[in-house]
Amino acid sequence: MTNPHESAESVEPKWSRETPWRQGSFLPRDCAVALGLVEADDDLSAAIVVSHDCDLAQSADVEPDVEVIVGTKVDAVDGNYAHAKNARVVHLACPGGSDKAFVALQAHKKTRVPKECSGACLATYEPNPALRLDTAGHRILQRWLAARYRRAAFPDEFDKRLTDTKVRERLAKALAQTQQHIAGVFFDVDGGEEKDREGADDPYELGITLLYSAAEDPDEALGEAKKLKGRIDEIFDARCKVDGRWHSIELVYVQVISDEAMTVAEAQRLNRWHADHISLRADPVGPIADS
Numbered sequence: 001m002t003n004p005h006e007s008a009e010s011v012e013p014k015w016s017r018e019t020p021w022r023q024g025s026f027l028p029r030d031c032a033v034a035l036g037l038v039e040a041d042d043d044l045s046a047a048i049v050v051s052h053d054c055d056l057a058q059s060a061d062v063e064p065d066v067e068v069i070v071g072t073k074v075d076a077v078d079g080n081y082a083h084a085k086n087a088r089v090v091h092l093a094c095p096g097g098s099d100k101a102f103v104a105l106q107a108h109k110k111t112r113v114p115k116e117c118s119g120a121c122l123a124t125y126e127p128n129p130a131l132r133l134d135t136a137g138h139r140i141l142q143r144w145l146a147a148r149y150r151r152a153a154f155p156d157e158f159d160k161r162l163t164d165t166k167v168r169e170r171l172a173k174a175l176a177q178t179q180q181h182i183a184g185v186f187f188d189v190d191g192g193e194e195k196d197r198e199g200a201d202d203p204y205e206l207g208i209t210l211l212y213s214a215a216e217d218p219d220e221a222l223g224e225a226k227k228l229k230g231r232i233d234e235i236f237d238a239r240c241k242v243d244g245r246w247h248s249i250e251l252v253y254v255q256v257i258s259d260e261a262m263t264v265a266e267a268q269r270l271n272r273w274h275a276d277h278i279s280l281r282a283d284p285v286g287p288i289a290d291s
Helices: 029-034 053-057 080-082 135-151 156-164 165-175 220-241 264-269
Strands: 046-047 065-074 089-094 101-106 108-112 182-189 204-212 249-258
Touching: 046 108, 080 089, 080 135, 080 165, 080 182, 089 135, 108 165, 156 165, 156 204, 156 249, 165 182, 165 220, 182 220, 204 220, 220 249
Parallel strands: 204 249
Antiparallel strands: 046 065, 065 101, 065 108, 089 101, 182 204
């Protein structure tokens, strides 16, 4: 029987549709070292496959490489980076294996490794059984990967007003206190219409939807979402009202919805907002579904 870890001199590894690798699979440490992704004495790094399963199933002639992100093990999930809130960094729990670890991934650390070649390659190894995502974690990973390219760009003037009124930084601080309960924050700017606004006395109309996670403790999550709603109301009242009148941005509503109750229509109409969101100097793109 052939040893899957024999050197390339004795056996040239081949990639097939029956590969055990899947999106979300972690590389065993010796694999990551052999591929030059981590140092031999690095105990904190963890490399994860982010290529789609359909691309993994293709032969090396069609898809020669696999996309991988080298992450770092952390002590716990930071709520700022849970549920794909941040398009650049995500924290994931890995409860599926024997190592109950938490891993932080950064989007810019994506790299490629060969499926098969005469040297070190992924075909020579199998996924790390000790470190695995569960179904919920895999979905978060997919949503985070998609958000890198699918996030909406808000009107440049709206984005500027968020910053100038200091609403942005206060919203970010308020979100940071929600830990893992808030799965997403969605903005509805001017009902989805493109409107030119002239000066602070012509405010944008903003609706905010808070999506809370019902996965673990829905009652606690709902309570935290309602607290956040109250804090958001306070922020806008303090920063966007002068003598009882709205300036710059009018907060029309803040609604709280469970992540199990949001409809497809709502997901298509609303735009997910990230704390580090920066608009484009161009016309805003249309609503993008986040499923």
